Amino acid sequence: MLxxxxxxVAESGLRDPARKRAHAVRIPAGETITIDGRLNxxxxxxxxxxxxxxxxxxxxxxxxxxxTHVSFLFDEKALYVGxxxxxxxxxxxxxxxxxxxxxxxxxxxxxxxxxxxDRRTAYSFSVTAGGVRxxxxxxxxxxxxxxxxxxxxxxxxxxxxxxxxxxxxxxxxPFSQLRFxxxxxxxxxxxxxxxxxxxxxxxxWVVVPRNEATFISHWGTLEGxxxxxxxxxxxxxxxxxxxxxxxxxxxAANPFDHASQIDNRLGIDLKMGLGPNxxxxxxxxxxxxxxEADPAEVNLTGFETFFEERRPFFTEGAQLLRGNVPNYFYSxxxxxxxxxxxxxxxxxxxxxxxxxxxxxxxxxxxxxxxxGLLTAVTARxxxxxxxxxxxxxxxxxxxxxxxxxxxRLEQQFAGSNSTAGFSMAGVHRSFxxxxxxxxxxxxxxxxxxxxxxLRFKQGEFEFGGNVGGSYVAGDTAAIHLLxxxxxxYFQRPDxxxxxxxxxxxxxxxxxxxxxxxxxxxQHWLGGVMFDAESPGFETNDMGRLQHSDDxxxxxxxxxxxxxxGPLFRRxxxxxxxxxxxxxxxxxxxxxxxxxxxxxxxxxxxxxxxxWFSPRSLSSTLTRGGPLMGTGQAxxxxxxxxxxxxxxxxxxxxxxxxxxxxxxxRVAATVGASFRPSASLGVSIEPRYTRLLxxxxxxxxxxxxxxxxxxxxxxxxxxxxxxxxxFRVNYAFSPVLTLxxxxxxxxxxxxxxxIGELESAGSRNLRTYGTDGTSITRAPGGYYLGSxxxxxxxFLVPDDDFNTLSFRSNLVLRWEWNRGSSLFLxxxxxxxxxxxxxDLTPCSPGMVPGTSVRTASLSDALRAPGNNFxxxxxxxxxxxx
Numbered sequence: 060m061l062x063x064x065x066x067x068v069a070e071s072g073l074r075d076p077a078r079k080r081a082h083a084v085r086i087p088a089g090e091t092i093t094i095d096g097r098l099n100x101x102x103x104x105x106x107x108x109x110x111x112x113x114x115x116x117x118x119x120x121x122x123x124x125x126x127t128h129v130s131f132l133f134d135e136k137a138l139y140v141g142x143x144x145x146x147x148x149x150x151x152x153x154x155x156x157x158x159x160x161x162x163x164x165x166x167x168x169x170x171x172x173x174x175x176x177d178r179r180t181a182y183s184f185s186v187t188a189g190g191v192r193x194x195x196x197x198x199x200x201x202x203x204x205x206x207x208x209x210x211x212x213x214x215x216x217x218x219x220x221x222x223x224x225x226x227x228x229x230x231x232x233p234f235s236q237l238r239f240x241x242x243x244x245x246x247x248x249x250x251x252x253x254x255x256x257x258x259x260x261x262x263x264w265v266v267v268p269r270n271e272a273t274f275i276s277h278w279g280t281l282e283g284x285x286x287x288x289x290x291x292x293x294x295x296x297x298x299x300x301x302x303x304x305x306x307x308x309x310x311a312a313n314p315f316d317h318a319s320q321i322d323n324r325l326g327i328d329l330k331m332g333l334g335p336n337x338x339x340x341x342x343x344x345x346x347x348x349x350x351e352a353d354p355a356e357v358n359l360t361g362f363e364t365f366f367e368e369r370r371p372f373f374t375e376g377a378q379l380l381r382g383n384v385p386n387y388f389y390s391x392x393x394x395x396x397x398x399x400x401x402x403x404x405x406x407x408x409x410x411x412x413x414x415x416x417x418x419x420x421x422x423x424x425x426x427x428x429x430x431g432l433l434t435a436v437t438a439r440x441x442x443x444x445x446x447x448x449x450x451x452x453x454x455x456x457x458x459x460x461x462x463x464x465x466x467r468l469e470q471q472f473a474g475s476n477s478t479a480g481f482s483m484a485g486v487h488r489s490f491x492x493x494x495x496x497x498x499x500x501x502x503x504x505x506x507x508x509x510x511x512x513l514r515f516k517q518g519e520f521e522f523g524g525n526v527g528g529s530y531v532a533g534d535t536a537a538i539h540l541l542x543x544x545x546x547x548y549f550q551r552p553d554x555x556x557x558x559x560x561x562x563x564x565x566x567x568x569x570x571x572x573x574x575x576x577x578x579x580x581q582h583w584l585g586g587v588m589f590d591a592e593s594p595g596f597e598t599n600d601m602g603r604l605q606h607s608d609d610x611x612x613x614x615x616x617x618x619x620x621x622x623x624g625p626l627f628r629r630x631x632x633x634x635x636x637x638x639x640x641x642x643x644x645x646x647x648x649x650x651x652x653x654x655x656x657x658x659x660x661x662x663x664x665x666x667x668x669x670w671f672s673p674r675s676l677s678s679t680l681t682r683g684g685p686l687m688g689t690g691q692a693x694x695x696x697x698x699x700x701x702x703x704x705x706x707x708x709x710x711x712x713x714x715x716x717x718x719x720x721x722x723x724r725v726a727a728t729v730g731a732s733f734r735p736s737a738s739l740g741v742s743i744e745p746r747y748t749r750l751l752x753x754x755x756x757x758x759x760x761x762x763x764x765x766x767x768x769x770x771x772x773x774x775x776x777x778x779x780x781x782x783x784x785f786r787v788n789y790a791f792s793p794v795l796t797l798x799x800x801x802x803x804x805x806x807x808x809x810x811x812x813i814g815e816l817e818s819a820g821s822r823n824l825r826t827y828g829t830d831g832t833s834i835t836r837a838p839g840g841y842y843l844g845s846x847x848x849x850x851x852x853f854l855v856p857d858d859d860f861n862t863l864s865f866r867s868n869l870v871l872r873w874e875w876n877r878g879s880s881l882f883l884x885x886x887x888x889x890x891x892x893x894x895x896x897d898l899t900p901c902s903p904g905m906v907p908g909t910s911v912r913t914a915s916l917s918d919a920l921r922a923p924g925n926n927f928x929x930x931x932x933x934x935x936x937x938x939x
Contacts, residue, residue: 173248568596688822878935
């Protein structure tokens with residue numbers, strides 16, 4: 060083979076001010092390349108070789124331990140990549156096998172293509188020594204690997220072979236799977252990486268220093284590709300699926316509690332090129348039966364938990380829809396569980412709203428304009444309610460038919476990585492006449508705005524921000540409910556800048572953010588941001604928002620050292636702070652943290668973050684009531700990770716905190732992963748939390764004197780939470796894998812020292828049993844309280860509880876043909892709940908409020924539940 064190195068073309072902005080250049084050679088008509096990992100065709104000997112690699116780890120710009128040779132060929136349909144990865148000890152090369160996009164601590168070869176040549180975005184294609192293909196999209200010019208989008212899922216080929224000199228890799232990347240601009244001569248950004256975990260080494264064709272804020276803009280170029288055109292491809296992915304749900308312990312009195320239920324479904328996904336730069340993805344009756352379930356949790360905060368999106372249609376290309384203001388669009392709103400829930404002895408409500416169809420258009424024009432557009436239509440869903448006395452079933456609307464839309468536009472400025480963007484997301488619901496959910500949900504909602512990121516000195520400094528607004532319309536009952544929900548609390552009695560208007564049919568709000576960051580440089584980093592969300596700002600119909608009426612000041616300063624020393628390979632020391640006010644000028648929260656991060660000489664990672672929060676006033680603790688004082692609190696968070704490049708690794712996270720009222724919290728997570736063989740991966744992660752929350756909200760009662768005629772009741776709650784996540788993955792081959800996930804979960808809560816807010820704005824509780832009050836247990840899961848001062852009696856719920864959960868997933872995945880897959884899925888969901896208020900009898904041995912123990916996890920395995928079996932077959936059909 061030839062041994063010529065890649066050439067260089069002059070261009071500023073690099074450590075060496077010459078940008079590297081690679082060349083691809085056209086395959087003559089009538090000749091072909093067989094993808095077998097052998098590189099035995101004579102054409103490979105005619106292609107120039109890239110061999111001038113440098114190490115980024117363990118020593119920046121160091122000499123690699125072994126040579127790497129890479130060549131490029133192309134024809135009218137695809138780019139071909141051939142690599143010879145030399146090794147002085149081929150037997151030591153790790154060759155772990157996983158499913159597609161898995162990580163097995165294998166040696167890995169990666170080619171990254173900036174096919175738009177915008178020096179901002181790129182596609183990466185990897186193959187491991189075990190023959191596993193990985194691919195991902197880099198949406199931003201940053202070194203932050205957490206921004207990589209692994210939902211990019213092209214159809215391409217790669218094979219590897221071994222000999223006494225090392226290993227060989229061969230790739231075929233169809234041009235139909237890439238997006239690029241029209242032009243007779245293509246010039247693409249290029250970088251190549253060889254990752255060698257057994258040596259703690261990472262070699263690059265273009266090494267970008269760690270002190271740089273940007274990454275893609277430093278790469279070299281791939282030239283010589285001529286006479287190709289972006290594909291106007293059409294790809295169909297029809298599927299057929301059948302699933303059955305089997306109830307472990309059906310309740311005979313419940314007419315909706317079926318022992319088994321079988322469903323069959325048909326659907327189709329479409330991918331089609333729209334011109335040279337845009338792609339249309341459409342789905343009719345999409346299926347997500349193979350998606351892993353959400354983890355179990357106990358949420359006593361009153362605020363919604365936002366879980367990660369896992370459905371493939373919505374995860375792929377999500378970066379182009381989300382933009383720089385993530386609370387405008389939260390894709391899990393589409394197809395969520397219906398909102399309406401009738402009051403009855405027994406009810407039947409769908410677990411998900413059916414998505415009838417969905418489509419999205421994504422891409423980037425030659426002008427530098429990125430486009431993301433999504434639409435979806437969901438079906439009208441109904442709930443059934445059974446009355447035991449009359450033995451009748453009533454049917455009512457639980458979710459209206461709805462149409463969703465999202466638009467994201469982002470323009471890159473010529474000659475820089477600065478951008479300006481526009482985002483908008485909206486939903487329109489069509490309620491049936493007399494629908495009960497019309498009083499719960501808005502009829503229409505729209506939110507969006509402008510954003511910008513201006514970069515200076517090659518991204519070392521950034522000035523960014525956004526301005527936007529929201530509009531919600533609906534019945535007076537729905538807008539009244541919205542004004543009083545946890546995101547707004549307009550009914551707060553001691554604030555004057557907001558109030559509830561029961562006649563309103565619309566709600567408006569705005570948000571604005573400005574920030575200035577120093578993101579690059581040798582040592583000093585930092586930034587400051589001011590963010591405002593008005594009291595009427597509302598995005599929970601299509602986005603996510605915990606609370607509006609916020610003014611936030613956030614800042615950070617950090618010192619880093621990237622030059623290895625006697626103790627650390629690199630470290631960062633910093634301090635950051637956050638202060639939050641309401642629009643009424645009340646300081647709701649302040650928190651200050653010292654951040655300490657270090658990578659040790661043995662590539663283990665440690666962090667230690669002490670923090671402190673001074674006294675403040677909370678506008679949310681009373682959940683719509685008056686302000687309540689919070690006490691001083693402090694704590695420390697720490698973590699340790701062994702060298703994650705090793706086949707066997709472990710990690711731990713520890714945290715502890717105390718407050719001035721006697722509350723405390725300790726939490727520990729210890730995880731480990733093992734690879735007993737190249738094909739088998741095992742991981743376990745137990746988590747344990749014990750806490751005493753000194754201000755847990757319990758209830759509000761329509762009596763009282765000191766707090767605007769209502770009692771806001773709190774208690775000290777002793778919580779214990781124990782869970783363990785198990786994962787076992789076995790790869791018969793890179794295209795045939797078996798994956799198992801299981802999480803037993805147990806939690807408990809026990810209240811004591813119950814009392815009421817002493818006065819508006821106070822941080823003290825008037826504990827029942829003192830100061831002329833008494834509290835005694837009453838039947839039906841309540842306490843009876845009395846107050847001699849006001850001569851009132853009132854009920855307080857006894858909310859002690861125990862809960863069990865066991866969620867598991869077993870998935871056999873077979874890519875039986877290119878782009879075509881078969882899924883065989885078994886899911887199990889067991890649960891149990893025990894409290895004095897709940898009408899369901901507790902399981903034997905469960906007593907509300909009893910602290911969980913190790914045996915509680917085995918109790919979760921015996922809890923009643925459902926089994927779900929599914930078979931799904933899809934077939935990738937490239938029409939042209």
